[in-house]
Amino acid sequence: MSEETKNYEIGFLLKSEEDRKVIFGAIERAGFSLLNEGQILSIKLAYPIKKQNFAQFGYAYFSAEPEKVEEFKKDLSMSPAVLRLTIFANPVIKSKEDEVRAEKAYFENEKPAEAQETQPVKERRPAAKPQRAETLTNEDLEKRLEEILK
Secondary structure, X not given: OOOOOEEEEEEEXXXXXXXXXXXXXXXXXXXXXXXXXXXXEEEEEEEEEOOEEEEEEEEXXXXXXXXXXXXXXXXXXXXXXXXEEEEEEOOOOOOHHHHHHHHHHHHOOOOOHHHOOOOOOOOOOOOOOOOOOOOOOHHHHHHHHHHHHO
């Protein structure tokens, strides 16, 4: 890696898994060096993008000359196979083991070990039943009303 290149991370949403060739082919054609590639996952979108409710999410790390990255991004965003993409400069490049561990924790709905907090279990007590008011006859009610109004 020369002094003129920087590391980048590209995150993308694709219509199908076969469209990953569009991304990685473009990286290769641009002359960028691919550093690491993440697993492509099928996800349900929160809202439709280009009439798609599902997409293939993936990411990759590459090194490139900063001047070429903006043109690379424009070319890729024009591709009909790409629903969305973003490129970040100077990412923290994770090892494959870190990625596998993070993905496993995410899909098992767990926090990573360093972020887990232990909280004491609170005892559950049955809710106290409200006490019923005493029932009064009409005569008793009238007497009480007279006392209050005096």
